[in-house]
Amino acid sequence: MLAVPTVVVKPTTNTMESSLCLICNATAHVNHYGAISCYSCKMFFRRHSLRKKNIRMCRMNGCCCINERTRKICIPCRLAKCIAAGMSPALIRKAYQPVVRLPVDKSEQKQTRISSLSLLSNDLSTLRTVDWTLLSNVIHAYDKFTLITWLHPLITYANSSRLTVNLNVAIDSVALISTLYTAVELFLRATADFQILTIAEQQSLFQRNLHGLFLLYAISTLRNAGILGNRQNQRIVVPIYGQAVVDRVSMISTTLDSNSPIVKLIQIVFAFSTNCFAVTYRKNVDRDALLHGSFRLFGSQNVYITILWKYMLYQYGFRESVARFSTLVGKLLDLISMSSDVYNENAYHQVLVDYLVENAQAALIANRNESVPLWGRMKDSVVN
Numbered sequence: 001m002l003a004v005p006t007v008v009v010k011p012t013t014n015t016m017e018s019s020l021c022l023i024c025n026a027t028a029h030v031n032h033y034g035a036i037s038c039y040s041c042k043m044f045f046r047r048h049s050l051r052k053k054n055i056r057m058c059r060m061n062g063c064c065c066i067n068e069r070t071r072k073i074c075i076p077c078r079l080a081k082c083i084a085a086g087m088s089p090a091l092i093r094k095a096y097q098p099v100v101r102l103p104v105d106k107s108e109q110k111q112t113r114i115s116s117l118s119l120l121s122n123d124l125s126t127l128r129t130v131d132w133t134l135l136s137n138v139i140h141a142y143d144k145f146t147l148i149t150w151l152h153p154l155i156t157y158a159n160s161s162r163l164t165v166n167l168n169v170a171i172d173s174v175a176l177i178s179t180l181y182t183a184v185e186l187f188l189r190a191t192a193d194f195q196i197l198t199i200a201e202q203q204s205l206f207q208r209n210l211h212g213l214f215l216l217y218a219i220s221t222l223r224n225a226g227i228l229g230n231r232q233n234q235r236i237v238v239p240i241y242g243q244a245v246v247d248r249v250s251m252i253s254t255t256l257d258s259n260s261p262i263v264k265l266i267q268i269v270f271a272f273s274t275n276c277f278a279v280t281y282r283k284n285v286d287r288d289a290l291l292h293g294s295f296r297l298f299g300s301q302n303v304y305i306t307i308l309w310k311y312m313l314y315q316y317g318f319r320e321s322v323a324r325f326s327t328l329v330g331k332l333l334d335l336i337s338m339s340s341d342v343y344n345e346n347a348y349h350q351v352l353v354d355y356l357v358e359n360a361q362a363a364l365i366a367n368r369n370e371s372v373p374l375w376g377r378m379k380d381s382v383v384n
Contacts, residue, residue, distance in 0.1 A: 022085035022136070023078065024071040034129060035086040040071070045082045048075060049089040055079065062260035063148060063224050084139050084261065086132040127310050135261065135307055137375040141190045142264040144376030145183045151176075151225040173240045174352065177218075181356045184210065184217045185363075188271050190376040193300035199368055200289035201296065203361040205271075208290065210357050212276035213267065215249075215339045216332070220263050223253040240348060248338065256331055257324060259315065265308040266328060272300040276332075277339055 021028035021038040032042035033049075048055060055076050058064060064077035071078055127135070185206070188194050194202060219228070227233040228250040238246050257263055270276050274294040290296065312321040343350050 021068075023081050024066055024068045026068040033087040033089075033091040034132070035082070037082070037085070037087065041078075041082060044071075044078060045087050046092055048079050049082070049087070050092065061224060061258055080261065084132070084136045086129060086136060088132075127307070127314060131307050131310060134303070135265070135311060138191075138268050138304075139261060139264055140377065141187055141375045142267070144190070145186045147179060147183055147221055148225050150179070151221070151227065173237050176236060177240070177352060178356060180218050180221065181210070181214055181353070181360070183221075184214050185360045186376070187217075187267075188213070189372050190374065191268065191271075192374055193272060193303075195372060195374070197296070198289065199364050200287075201293070202364050204288045204290040205297075206357055206360050206364075207288065208275045209271055209273060209277060210360065211343065211353055212336055212339045213271050214353070215335050216267055216270055219249055219253045219256060219335070220267075222249075223256070228253045240352075241342065241346065245342060245346075252331060252334055252338070255327070257328055261311060262308065262315075262324075262328070265304060265311065266332070269301060269304045269308060270332065272297045272304065276336055277343075 019027060019029050020036070021041055022035050023037055023041040026038040026040065028036050028038040028041075030036070030042075033045055037045070058074055058076045060074070060077075062077055062080060064070070064074040066074070066078050066081050188205075188210075194205070197205065222228045222237075227236065228246075234243075234246050234250070241249075257266075274290075274297055309321070309325065312324060315321075316324060343353070
């Protein structure tokens, strides 16, 4: 296999120039424990980072929005955002750390030194500052284009008495699918690894992976919005796909990992797979710029899968990480199979999503001179 040079993604200067806290967006000028943060978030991290075992789980499955007004509402989500921004408990001075002496089990100590399944050699499963920065960037880009808040009024509208004709629901379904595809496209275009590809390679990546990535993104988004698993809310997607397919998607969503950063990381890994959408016949295969250059994706995929594995080890330890990672791979294979089945068996879906992918590919040429904010970040403005 050809060696691929590693692309080092450096954090943009926008965050530093803006003098904003990476956790709650309040005014901040000082680096506390590894990240630019305000005094409030500094004190919060110092109080809670060393006592994570005593913190209850988030009631919203880790989907809380943390800003200057809401930062005191959810402790676990605020702490997770501190860690994702690069703050490290190891940087807290020993004077503030509680002294805990526990008996050391030498046999268990030997077990924890088992080498990990990381793609990096001699990896001790510790996330470096550059790893935390890249993890934070992925989470920021994903959250920047999330549709959770947009879906809530749509659910209310779909469940209202005004919807008496199935055609109206079908129109809403088409709008929902189109918007989900757009969100996935924007998320992918905001990554540094996508921007370094040629236009032809970007188009090929859309053709190969946008359908499969859409299904994974849709499942996690619809689950967090309360659509999957709720028969009343599901009616917004049933007209196009039928109840059997929606039930199958709902079943997969219930077993998909509930850890929000893991789900977001696996989507960026999925995005740079050589092919996460397999069908009997692929259109324009002769124009696939990655047909003989799939190795160009391996460097990006290796970086993200390594960070994913390190993060899982950091959260769960070796044994549980192996079990979770195996389950996650199984779910991804189920999704690839399902996306292929739906594409081949549902003519309406096939026409619709092919149209959306072709539009996304055409937009790459039309907007080739447009500057895409890296990781969705734009100084003193908001990306729509």
